[in-house]
Amino acid sequence: MVRRPSQPPVGLHSEKEAPLKSRANRPRDPGQPQLPFDPMPPRIEPCLAQLASKPPKGSEWAFELKWDGYRLAVHVEPTQIRILTRGGHDWTKRFSGIEIAAKQLGVATMILDGEAVVLDGQGRADFGALKAALGGRGGKRNAEAVVFYAFDLLYFDGHDLRWMELSERRHLLESILPAAQGGPIRLSEEGDADGDSFFQIACEHGLEGIIAKHRRRPYRSGRLGDWLKIKCVRSESFAIVGYEPSTDGVSIASLLLAAIKGDELVYVGSVGTGFKEKVARDLKQALDGLAIHKPSVKYPRKQAVVVRPELVAEVEFRAWTKDGKLCHTSFKGIRVPQDNPTVYRIES
Template sequence: MGRWSRGRGKAVASPLQSEEGALPLLISPQLATLVDRAPKGGDWSYEVKFDGYRVMTRIERGITQIFTRNGHDWTARMPRIADACNALQVDDAWLDGEAVVLDSGGRPDFNALQNAFDRRSTADIVMFVFDILWLNGVDLREQPLRSRRALLRELMEQATSDAIRFSEDFPQDPVSLVASACKMKLEGIIGKRADAPYRSGRSTDWIKLKCQARQEFVVGGFTRAKGARAGVQSLLLGVHEKDGSLRYAGSVRPYFSSRAASAFLTRADSVRREATAFYNPPKPEKERDYLWLDPSIVVECSFLEWTPGGEVRHPVFHAVRDDKPGSAVSEEPMVTVECDEPVEADAGSTREVAGAKGAVKIGGIRITNPQRVLDEVTGHTKRELVEYYSAIAEWALPYLHNRPLALVRAPEGIKGELFFQKHSERARIPGVVELPPELHPRHPPLLVAGSEQALVGLAQMSVIEIHTWNAVAPDLEHPDRIIFDLDPDPALPWTAMLEAASLMKVVLDEIGLHSFLKTSGGKGFHIVVPLTRRQGWSETKAFAHGVAKHIAHVVPQRFSAVLGPKNRVGKIFIDYLRNSRGASTVAAFSVRARPGMGVSMPVSWDELGEISRGDEWTMTKTVERQRSLKKDPWQGYWQTRQGITAAMRRAVGLA
């Protein structure tokens, strides 16, 4: 096609062959589809998912118009970006990008963007441009993404203002990119087929992988304290079903500033209605007043997960959104990546798939009987168990790496018959690997789980508890840890457990051993002592027994080192027997097959006094905690280098 220019400055060259024609008045953006995991193959390009407003920019004869994704003209609201686009050396163009405000660390800050618009102080807003759809009379949308972006990069190199910037793509694998994005507190990443044309609307040529669930909701009402004349306690969130009806999806505390609260109440007063628009409104509470609204105000929230009943767990309010109409808000569907390809869900929405009685797919694995109730106390289903092990995989897998498994299965729920399993027993579990038979002679091969797929596969087999050896393959003859299980007399108060754990730490510190603490997910605590693999099983178990007897001798009124209920009346049995070859202990982050389905949770010694019970952490609370932690409670575990010395043996009375 040659070169084009407005006759002032360098022109932009384009080798692309397309039809020339009139510049479109409006182009709808291409939208990304939420997927459960990244494709392993294919020609994909990955970019940061910016936390801002999607903007489509039209330039004609040096005059720029900036539109929202729904076609609203916001040019006057972003004059600095418009001026920067006016200065580009083009006759006409359509650009696709995202308007953001960056914080001091260079990360997009949605609240700062919202505040900039609210205060009409938009000088800090920048636009990251990631696609070009039209240039100087040429429609580029049928050209592959890689060609469009090569041309866009050349154009953006001529930009004279940092108000518009090129959105870089990254060559790293998407799993590492998502992990990095999450550590940087970004929203996630966007994947795009590098060989695909531009298509307005949602498709699987563009995909998004998020650090946490996050989407828009329409506000169907709000609550305030009973009898109060002002204020907002919580927003009542909704999403539209396929038939247009409004489903109640939970409530969220908005934490408005005084200015934002006034603006919200002004808008709310203009759309008040007498009756609820929800077909399934929340049950009223006596201490609250409910004020119903036409479903037109849109807010954005992040949340932990969807419940089987279609509500959000632990939502967090982010902002009111002015760039999207309430009528367009529905539950964002997630599609499964199968055979390295994103596959559109047949049912059309996540909720319909989740509510089906038949099988669903999670992490690419077919989950049968997803709605089977495993625990009648909490109502937890098999699907919730599978989703938990999928969500917790990144934290659990380091403690499972190459470690032989012992599994507790509950095909009929935890009140039914439980099965203990160490071998595959002719049933192949996706992702679970068998160790070489020579590592455990005269026995069937041992199993290890080293991937998210393996954890999902185990949960599909109704595995609730995951227990592990105290050694890792290929060296199964030298344990790499000692575990003490504090097993109390059920009549003892919880304060006795806290005191016992603290005393154990003091003794281990005096011996010279660093220790780490986790709840058992049941009645007590596990104290884990990492070791360099120098001693064999008999020496390690003898030392663990010696420690238990030493503590029971020093504090006989608190501890027992002898097995049996009669020996722990009013005391806590220090169970050292888990340190034999082939013995196992429930793994960190494993669920327990007990009423409530508590989780064995690693905690720091500094947190000991705050723990209220051994099964304090549920599946939901565990995932929420891990996603919010700023510091690993077991910091230093993997760097600990210590072994059993002669002085340590003497300290506990061993020869």
């Protein structure tokens, strides 16, 4: 049997005495240092989406449209705005509309992750129009009409948010960029449907596809499976290893394409549609400057001009043949080095 102490423990009062009271708060010393802030990263390597054949299932996944444009990070800093490409190049001067809009958000410090696009008449992202707005390959034009769709918030008000779950980062982002807000900076909204239904709707409207994101994951740089991309029409980046000239000799008839397999490039077919006349002429001129005598891959085309594999083409296609060639291809554009394009890798 436990005995009660005859006297209350030190620091407590008996029932006959006054009730317990907490110590009065002392005013804060103005000379005391503020809580530490996280230093703003000069650049954050982006989180990349893995290709998936179908949308994942489960309430832990959120779904957004896949925007067909340039991946950008908008840095709102105390004294300036910086707009960085996926490869870390500063393109602030080329996106003055986004720069002005970022200043007007009224936020002291912030890093937005998103995609810059140009929309067509039906509200779909048009990669070709974006290229034209920026002046094409090597262009320096200022794309004032570009819209930036923000889909993540990585740094805010002096604090690094990458350790937080996506759902928490998303909540903060939506408080800064309300849904259905117009202007050069807009919120990339989540679909109010399950993955299969949302994917079907995206394809029926002629969109490129959707992105699935795990709500409970932090922001991790690289292609780790936290984000998945599901495409209606497949579109990938391939190295240009040669071209077939047109019959008039001033343009191109098709491009020879290669992917990475193991430690080397392998020929995966060609693309001969999707070129506008001026683009085809300009591309021939650029490729002629890269011409070489010894091909970098084995290919069956006898009349081709072989080139150093320095340019990367974005190509739409429907499927792969049994012998590893692309089916029903269409040229979309040349990926610029500043966008840090990744040549498609064939898994062994």
